[in-house]
Structures are given as C-alpha cells and as structure tokens.
Amino acid sequence: MSDEISPPLDRTKPAAPVLYLDGVSVVFDGFRALNNLSLVVDPGELRAIIGPNGAGKTTMMDVITGKTRPTAGVVRFRDHDLTRLDEASIANLGIGRKFQKPTMFDALTVFENLELALKAPRGPLACLRWALTGEARRRIESVMEEVGLAARAQDRAAILSHGQRQWLEIGMLLMQDPELLLVDEPVAGMTDQETEHTAALLVRIAGKRSVVVVEHDLEFVRALGSKVTVLCEGSMLSEGSIDHVQNDPRVIEVYLGR
Amino acid sequence: MSATLASPAPAGTGRLTIRLVLLGAVLLLALLPALNRLPADSALHVSDFIVSITGKWITYAILALAIDLAWGYAGILSLGHGAFFALGGYAIGMHLMRLIGPRGVYGHPTLPDFMVFLGYKDLPWYWLGFEHFPYAILMAMAVPGALAAVVGYLAFRSRITGVYLSIITQAMTYALMLAFFRNDMGFGGNNGFTDFKELLGMPLNTANARAALFYASLALLVASVLICARITRSKLGRVLVAIRDAESRVRFLGYDVTRHKLFVFVLSAMLAGLAGALYVPQVGIINPGEFSPGNSIEAVIWVAVGGRGTLVGALLGAFSVNALKTWLTTVAPDLWLFALGGLFVAVTLFLPRGLVGLFSKTTT
Amino acid sequence: MTSKPLIMTRRAALTGLGTALALPAIRPAWAQGAPIKVGVLHSLSGTMAISETALRDTVLMMVDYANSKGGLLGRKLEAVVVDPASNWPLFAEKARELLQVHKVDVTFGCWTSVSRKSVLPVFEELKGLLFYPVQYEGEEESPNIFYTGAAPNQQAIPAVEYLMSPDGGDARRIVLLGTDYVYPRTTNRILRGFLTSKGIGNADIMEEYTPFGHSDWQGIVSRVKRFASEGKKTAIVSTINGDANVPFYRELGNQGIKAEDIPCIAFSVGEEELAGIDTRPLVGHLAAWNYFMSVKGAPNEEFLKLWQAYIKNPKRVTNDPMEATYTGFRMWMQAVQKAGTTAVAQVTPALIGQTLMAPCGYEETMLPNHHLSKPVFIGEVQADGQFNIVWKTPTAVPAENWSQFIPENANRKK
C-alpha cells in the first residue's frame, strides 16, 4: 500500500474521520478472517461493534493496532498509514486498546500498572531516569478514583477480582490519554451496577475521544446509545442505531437462524 | 507465555534486612585477603586457596547478576551468557598474553608462543591495541556488548522469545566454541591462553596480586549490585517486569519492547564480559571450553537455585552452588554430579522461587 | 566394570570429608608418621573421563601397592582424589586445593596438554610436584613437573620413519589427520620438518584437522582415498584424539581402507580405546607407543598381575599412559627413599638419574630435562584388540622435549 494509491483525505472538512478502514481483508491459510471490511469512525464518536463469534471483531482490532498485517486494504488513523507501523508506534500515535481478556502486569501493583501506562517518554533511558512528579501522581490518583481502585493502589494486580481487573485495564487506557480507544468486551464478568457505571464512563469519555466498543451484551450496547456496526464473516453486515440493526432481517438471520 | 512467577524484591522492612545482610557479606568478604596475611598458624588465618576461590566465585556472582537482570527481570533466558563471559575473558587474556612479551618459551618480542608456533609473522590486526590495558578492558565490555546487540536485535526484532531465544543463544555460544577451538582463529585453539606473567605491573600468582584482583572483583560486584538495583527500582525495572509477564501488552502501551530488551541484554552482556575479564587473571587460563553450552546453563541454574527476579537470589545462588560444587568434587568425586543434578531438579520442582523463596515472607 | 572403584572412592571420599570438614580450623595432628599424601588430579566426569578414570585407578592401585610394601619411609600413603571434571580452570583450582588444603606431597594427574598448562603455574608457584603420564607435544620444561610419557621424538618420528621403511610399506605420501589442538598441531609441524628433511615435498603431505569428538568422517576419509590415488604409496598419521577415533576407524573399515594399501598409524589409540571398537576390519593398522600390553617379560607380567588383581577383572587392559603412571610412581618412591623425605626440594634432584626396569621391558632413566628415556614400539592392531609389536628401537631413546625440527628451537641452548 503506497501513499499515492490510498484515497485522498479531505482535510478541509471539519470532521475528518479519526479511523478509516477501506477494503481490508485478512487471510490466514485460505481462511478469510476479514473480508473487504470498511469502517469509518469520526472524532469524538462512540461506536459499538457486535457480531457472532468468528465475525472478525478481534481481528479487526488486531489490524488497527498493528498486531496483524492486512492482506489487502487501507487502514488509516488521521493521516497515518497504520499498516506500516508496529504496535508501539501505533499506541504512541494515540490509539489505546483494552483486551477481551483483561491483560495487565500481575507482578506490579495497581499504582505501578497505571504508572507504566501514563503518557510519558517511553525509551529505556527515559524510563531509567523517570521520577514520579507530583502532577503525575495526581493524575494516577484521579484515574484510580475514577475506576474505583483508589483503595487498592498498593495491591498487586494479580489479586484483583475479574471486574476490578477490567477496571484497571480501562484505567490504564485512560492513562495513555489516547485519541482513539478500542475496547474489547469491557463488561464481561461485571455486576449489573458495574456495567452501568462502565457504560456511563465510556459515554463520558467519548465526548473528547473516539471510542470503539466490541461487546456481546446487547443491553450494554443499548445503554451506550451509539451507532452500532454488525460484523459477520469478516464483513460489515449492517450499520445504524441499535433498533435499526436489531430489526435488520440479515442480522436476525445471523444471530438466530440458518 | 513466559514464566509467570512473581516477585520483585520484597518491600519495606525486608528490603532493609537484605541491605544489611548484603553489607555484612561484603564487609566479611573484604576481610578475607587481610586474614590471609595473618600467620598460617593463627586461628583466623585464611588460606590462599580460600582467597583465590572466593575471588573466582565473586566473578561468578557478577555473571549471575547479569543473567538475573536479563532473565529474572526482563524474562530473557539467555543460554549463551557464558559466551559473553568468555569473550570478556579472552579480551583480558589477549592483554595478558601481550604482556608476556619476550618471556615466552620462544622469546619472541611480540608474538605469543602459539603464534610463533603456527608460523605467524605478524600479529593479526584484531590483536592490535591489546597491549594497552584500558583498551583491553574497553573491549571486554564492547565485544560482548556488540555481540549481544547484534544477536539481540535480530532476535528481539523478530520477536523470538522464550525457549526459542534460549535455543538460539545456546547455538550462538556453541558456534563460538567451535570457532574458538580452531587453531586458525588466532586465539590459541584448545589451549587458549595460559601462563600469564603480570597485570598492570603486578606479577600474578602472588598474594598481593590475588588480593588486588579480589578487591577489584568485589568492587565490580558492589557496583553491579548498585547498577542492577538502580535499574530494577526504576520505572525501567517495572517495564522489564511487565515485558517479562506480558510482552505484547507492553507494546500496546506504546513501549518499544525491542529497545528495552536490547538495552538490558546488552548491559547484561557487558557486565558478564567484565566479570569474565576479572575471572581470567584469577584462574590463570581461558580456553574455548568456557563457551561450552553446559557452562551457560549452569550459570542460569545458579540464578534459579538462588531465586531469580531478586538480586540477592542471584548472589546467593552463585556462591552456594559453587561452594557446594567445590566441596563435592573433592568429597565425592564420583557422585557429585548426582548431588548437583538432584539439586537442580529439586529446586525447579519444589522451590520455584529458589532459596530466597525460603526466607521471603511475601505471598504471591 | 567392577564395583572396585566405587568402594575406593568411598574410602577416598571419607578421608576427603574429614579434611574438608577440618578445612578452616586447625588440621588434626597425626600421632606419629603422618601419612604421605598422594594427590590424584584426573577427570572423573566430562569428556576426558573416558581416558582419565583408568589413570585414577592406576594411582590408587600404586598407593595400595606401596602400602602393602609397608609404605614409604615407614609412613602410610594416602590418596586424595578430586574430580576436575574435564574443566580446565577447575584443574587449576583443584591443583591449588590439593597443594594448599590437603598439602599433598606429590600429585599424579592431567591428560590433555591444556589441563597441564592450566595447573603448571600453580605447581610452580606453590612448589609442588606433578607427574604427567601422557605422551605430548613437548616444547615445555618445568622444574615442578616430571613428564613420564613420550616426547615427539620418542613416538612420532620413529613411527614415520617406520612407515617410510620397506617394512612399513615405503610410504612417500603422508596424510596428517588430527584433532584441532596443540598436540596434533605441534606433532604435525615437527613431522613436516622431518618429512621435508627426508625429501617429501608439501604436495605430498595432506594435513587436516577436525574438532573434538568429530563423528562424521565420511568426507575426510573419501578425500584421503582420493589423495592416495596420486600414484605414490600413501600412509595416514593420525593424531586424532579420544572419542573421535571410534567413528573414524569405523569409517576407515567401511570405506574399505586396508592396512596393506593405506596403513594408518595412530599416536593416541591404545588398548583402552580399541576396547570400544570392533577391530577385525582394522587388523594391520598401526600405533606407536612406548608400551603395549602385549610386551613380553617379567616386569610387564608383574604390572598386569597387579592391575588385574586390583581392578578385579582379569580382562581389563593396560595402556601406555597407565604404564607411564606406574613407572613415574615407582621412580618417585625410589627418589623418596633416596632423599629420605617427601620434600619436593629434595625429591626433585633425587629423581634425576633414577632408573627403573619398566613394564615395557627396557630400563628407563629420568633425564635432567625431567623426561624419561623410553623405547619406541610400533604395534599392529590384532583382531582381539591387542597390538602385535612389529618394530621396536634397540635401546631406550632419550627424550628431546625441544624438538630440533622446530626452527625456533635452533638457538636454544641444550
């Protein structure tokens, strides 16, 4: 994919898309995990993505974050070609990701996990010289407050409950201060109350940043009140409001029928 | 994927105790050469043997620290650290050979005996400069560092981790061993370098030289502990632990994992090289056997026995396993391999956190 | 194997334990006639164990032998066995331990040159006494080491002379095959000098080195075959060491290289090595040593009887380094008796000029250069794994540790 071929972005338009996927395909040994997928996410938008197992939701996130290289297609973040960058560079551009299975650093404390995620110079020497300033500490404390883990600051991540781990990972996402958040199944293992809290948090974040949420829980998706994209067999099946997609016969067939 | 066991150094009061114990151990070690000067019939007299063997163990302990930094913290299990150690040893060995000068058996003013012997007319280019001590010390760090940089860059860039990395590094040291065994390499082949005369104007094989080398090793050990502690306590240390436990997650946080791993791997190789440079004048020989894969694995096992992921563990392991080995090879020359092999099995099976795990109260 | 070594070791282990426990404290004073301590510095594990364990047993046998004769100077002998594990720095460490901690009076040890080079500075520093029992490349002389194996002029040169004689097959083209370490390199350098002096040009010499434990000889043996097809009678001089010999000889046999066509003479293959090889295809290939088990005569019979009784196996073989150990031990005993003490300073001069009717059937003398005069034998491999002596020197040859064929030795004063 060279820059010349990729479609020109109209930079004059006020709301140029943050994320732009066009014709993306990923083939593993003949299996098409993504099939000519296109997706556009605008600044500040909150987008929910749903789809049955194997629809390509996680693969799509892998493509955006640089874990998987697409076989074909365009993946852009603002005006950066993501297909040429590795995970770390993509993360530093301002794309944060929360994994389906909460992943953090078990040997470190909650505080330390957040400290690692905090936006700061990432080089080895910079890390060696790093000293925790008052401001950084305040930021970490405020995020701990926000995700409800202030009391557990000095506990190791390994001993947190599943829900708390989800929260910690969301907290790490916030520390990164990303422009685009990719959130994979954030409420799995959460109580109803926590789920509600999470939905509210994501809606709140979305004002300032773009958020893409992958979720199975349709109640949660409804609570987000956002535009919904339905994936199936690696392609987009339907897009629109939650009511729209729930009534789309193709969606019903995929979820219920055959 | 990689080892999931825990534990950076225990916090709070534990840390203080460890500091005190370490300080005490260093002071005790520092006394040894002095006690060696006491008359031989004094109750406190320490024999030359004890001094020289302890000096050797100190260099092993530095090697163990270097391995622990890479493995215990960053999860890079290198089975080729013996190669870095040996390269450092060869660098200083080349210096020592140059210092022999015309005192070799063939009396050649510049060429070491083995070169005279193989019909060399001039020093090979890569031997130039080794007559200067600072250059040799620089090379003892630079060569292992450069090798680690190349191998590490290639391996980390293509995300070779875990056992694959272990196998690659093992093949690296194996290839070097085969290469150094060749007489045509210009490093003395199987015989390597021996019969050193002096270092920095100090005749080796004297109590003074032994004491000096001992203190130099001890100083390097203390410096290494401080450097390692500085790293492991910094945010870099936490990044390394994070890489060890969930490498790809660290990438998604925006850290360039390759650079971090490379940094610690190269640093670790340089430490190992320096340890080797202090080891060789103390044992009086360097030969390609030091590159043998078994040596590297043994050094890793010291760390495992002591308890990886803790600096004290690396030190404890290096001293205790080597003391045991020295004792057993005399007490039970036919059976010591059973004891040592059995120890390795028992530690991996029952003491996943090593000897340190016995003392530390922290829970996982 | 029998269980004998184990039992011995346990005994050695217990004494070792005693001394080791007493290590930092004051050593217990022996009531009277404290035992004479004999250090045994041979690898019992690692790659060299294959060769060196038999030497450990030989020294232990000699300690028993001396004790059965009432000890030395009225004192009992006691062996201190350590395992340097085929690890060269460990050799140096163990040498220091033997000398400083166990205060041994004499040490028998080492096989490889590198292990000897590793302990040499230690013995010189601590004024110890080491007997080195293996044939080696020479180019060394230490006041603290006695070399009871052959120097190159006592093995390599007579061997090649034999190959070039009518009896040996009139070889005019020589293949020098060796393991890549100092002994083969030096020996071959000396041989090259010798061959040149005999008018054999470089085009008629093939020299090739392999790593330790080399196991795939297909390519090299076929290259030798090709080299031998250049119209001149060809012979192989092998300085291949240890483990690599079995695969080498198997390949030689399988590729049909018969001794009548291309004889191979080896300097490192003795009865112990042949014990691991099916020798039937190899009959007629040669070895040059200063002793073969098949030597006739009372001294050898005594040695064999002693050994096989000690090891409790009437089939166990002896070999040249074992004989050299035995000879060295007996000479040391004689020297101690002459000096009336085990002190190295007195024993060393007493050793020079000692003579012994060695198992090889010749009287050997310890020369001022710390090497022995020794006879040279050429033996042919027999189907039963023994050597048939086909040639020998009429008298014992004095050792030349500084070879005249190495130009750098020209200005060395003899």
Next chain:
Amino acid sequence: MTRFILRIAVFLLLALPARAQDAFTGALPGLAGGFGEIAASVERLGSLGDPRALPVLRALQDGTLRKAADGRLLVPQGTGFVDAATGQPADAAGAEAVRLNNRVRQALRGALGRLQLVSPDAAERGAAAEAIFRSRGADDVPLLQAAIRREAVPEVRAKMELALAAAQLVASDESAKREAVARLGAAGTVEARALLLEARATNPGMATAIDVSIASIDRTLSFRRAAETLFQGLSLGSVLLLAALGLAVTFGVMGVINMAHGEFVMLGAYATYMVQEFCRGVPWLAPWSLLLSVPAAFLVTAACGAALERGLIRHLYGRPLETLLMTFGVGMILQQAVRLAFGAQNREVISPAWMQGTLTLPGGIAVTQNRLWIIVFGLIVLALVFAAIRLTRFGLEMRAVVQNRRIAATMGIRTGRVDAMTFAFGSGLAGLAGVALSQIDNVSPNLGTGYIIDSFMVVVFGGVGSLAGTLVGAMTLGVVNKVLEPWAGAVLAKVFVLVAIMLFIQRRPKGLFALKGRAAES
C-alpha cells in the same frame, strides 16, 4: 579338496614350465625369519605355483601357521599340526605363531591371489583378481591371460581383465601397454588413476595417452564425487533426523524442552550394547541382536521417558524454561549413572556383516553400508511416526490433547495418560536414534551431548510441530554441511550452518514449515 588341488596342479603344470620341486622346501625356512624374509619367501611361494604352498599361505594369513623352536614350520590339519615341508604330523608344543606385518600381508595377498585364480568359487576368483590388481607384476600377465580364457562369469572376467591391464602396465609389451592405458581409463576408478599416474612417471613416451585416460577418469570421478557428497549429506541428515524426531514430538508437539534428550539417545545405544551382550551368549540369536535392540531400545527409553514425565515434568507444565533447567539436571544424573554402571570407557557394539563395508551402486558410486541402512532406518522411523500420529487412536488423542486439553478431557480422554505416552513415544524415538548411532559413533556416556544442539536446530529450522519440516530441515542441514565441508573444513562448515539458521529464523521465526493462522498466534 583333493580334486581342487589336482586341478591346480594340472593347471600349474600347463601354465608354467616345471620347476624344481625342492624350490618349495627351499622357500619355506624364510617364513621363520624376520618380516623381510617372510615377505620374500611368500612371494617366492606364490610364484612357484606349487600346490603345497596354498595351505601354508592360508595358515599364514589366518595366523595359524606356527614355527617351532628348531625352525620347522607347522601347518594346522584337523585337530593337530603337520610339518609344512614333509607333511608328517608334528607336535606343536612350544611353537609360536608366525606374525604378520603389512608388507607380508601385501605379499600374501598377491601370492594367494595368484594361487586362487583357479579356485572353483567365483567370489574367490574375483577376490584373487582384485588382489592381483593391487599387487600386480609383469609375471602375472600370462597367468591372467590363461585365467581369462577359461573364465565364464562375466563380472569375474571383467575384474581379471582390469588386473591384466594393471599387470600389462608394468610389463614390457608396448602395444599391450597402450591397450591397458585405455582400459584403465575406461574403468574410471580411483585405483586405476593411481596406477596410471605411477605409469606416467616411468613411461614418458605414453604421457599423452595416459593423460587422456586420466582426464576421462577425472570426469567420471567428479560426477561420482558429487553423488557421494550428496549421499554423505543425506547420511548426516538422517542421523540428525533420527536424533531430532524425538524432539519433534516432545518439543514440537508437547512444548517440553528436554535437555536430557541426548542422554536418552545414549541410553538407546547402551540398550543396543546390552542386547548384543545378551545375544552373545545365545549363538542362534547373535545375528539378530541389532534387530532385537530396536524394540529393546525403544522400550527402555520410552519407559525412562514415561517415568520422567510422570515423576517430574508433569509438575512443570506451562513453565518450559524450568523444564529445560530441570531436565539438564536429569541429564547430568543419567550421564554419571551410566558412567558408574558401565565405566567411562567406550563399549564395543559390533556391526552385523550386512552393515559393514561398501556397496557400489551403478555408476561406481560407493556408499557405505552402515550409512545406507541408517538412511533407510531413518525414513522407516519417520514413516512410522507419521502413521502413529495420523492413523492410530493414540495419535488422535495426542493431537486432541495438544489442540485443546480441556475439551479433550471433557470428551473422556485421560490427558495425563496421553501426556505420559506422548513423552514416552518421543523418548523412545531417541532410543531408536541411539541404536543407529551405536553403529557409527562411540557408545560412551557422552554420546548424546554432541547431538542435542544440532537436533534442536533441526526442529527450530524445520518448523516446530511439523514432521515434514523435521525431515526437510535435517536433510538440508546434512547436505549443506557436507557440501561446505571441503571448502571450509568440518568446523567452519558447522559454524556457517549455525549462523545461517540464526539468520534464517529472522526471516521465518516459525521455521520452514510454519503453522500459520490463529492457532499459531496464541
């Protein structure tokens, strides 16, 4: 026997002018002298053509010829001895065997060859022709010409013609010599080349003809050399394949790094030795000992493997690095245990006759029998492993457990048992490698250590978990090693290969035959 001797006598009477009968007894005493005298008298006995010489020379070759203290020579006959000169029974007490050296052996080969050229056994006649080829002399020309006239077996005849050419080359007949040069050139062997080179020095007039023949031989040889290098590479490859197959199972399938794998190979070789020693006591079993040791070695090492897995490794699943360190300790223990049990010395494992010597393929390509059989053995084992994994219930369960342990367990598969069996299977394969290695390498406690790193490299290079990768990886490494060896030497060739693999893994971190897709990602 008598008829045979009669035929010899008749032939000799025809072929050669009658010589003094006492020349035979005149030549005998030399056999009691030094090696030079023995060789001279053997040559005389060979050229005399006296039938009485044959038993004497045969006895000499077998090492059964004795010399009495008074210089009489005694030849074994039946249970006793007879005097070689008189044929009268004699007492062999106090007589000692006449020893040989290579010079005598050389003379003996020629002499026996001349005498055996009329043997009724075609193989013996062929060997005789070969012997004459090696020890040819101008005198052999009429002898061979007579033999060729009577020879019916084409192969033997060809050998005789070659021997004749060799003899003619040193005879004085110039035209026959030219013919011989051409014939030797057509033979295209290393030996013929050596003869031609030798002749070139003594016949300057024929230099051009000889050069043409040599050039033709060199062309044949260079082709043959390439084929032989390929064979040697495949042979090395098959050794690597055998050593690596077990790893392909334990490491490739189970993800267990077994540093004691080399020691299992060593145990397999010792099992072969034990079986041989056992069979030695049972004569009818002896020829089958190597075949018997195949199952024996497999079972012994498989049992050790199962014990290791159940006893130790299963506690460390999911911690591959710990397993690596622990098995290193196990390897140390096994090595020392074998050293104490069997002694540090090499043990002798005898190759059966069908694995000894060289086989000449069409085109004159010489391959050693033991290597050839090891290639065959390697391929058979590979096929069996493939079949075991693909076609048996055990293979199915194994694959199921590897893919998804939890689900396999819920389907009623006893995963613990499958783990133990898989590991035992891989270890058993190491034992089979030990059987093969006992035929080419030392049987000593260190046997396995030399192969472990190469085996790991094969598995990593070929692609973990892929049998095809293991095959291709092993063979590629073997051939590349052997092709590089003449230029770089054995050591550098190996170093180059190791470096090349490290670089290759750069390009394809998962090896040649990588598993792709999601399964491989996790």
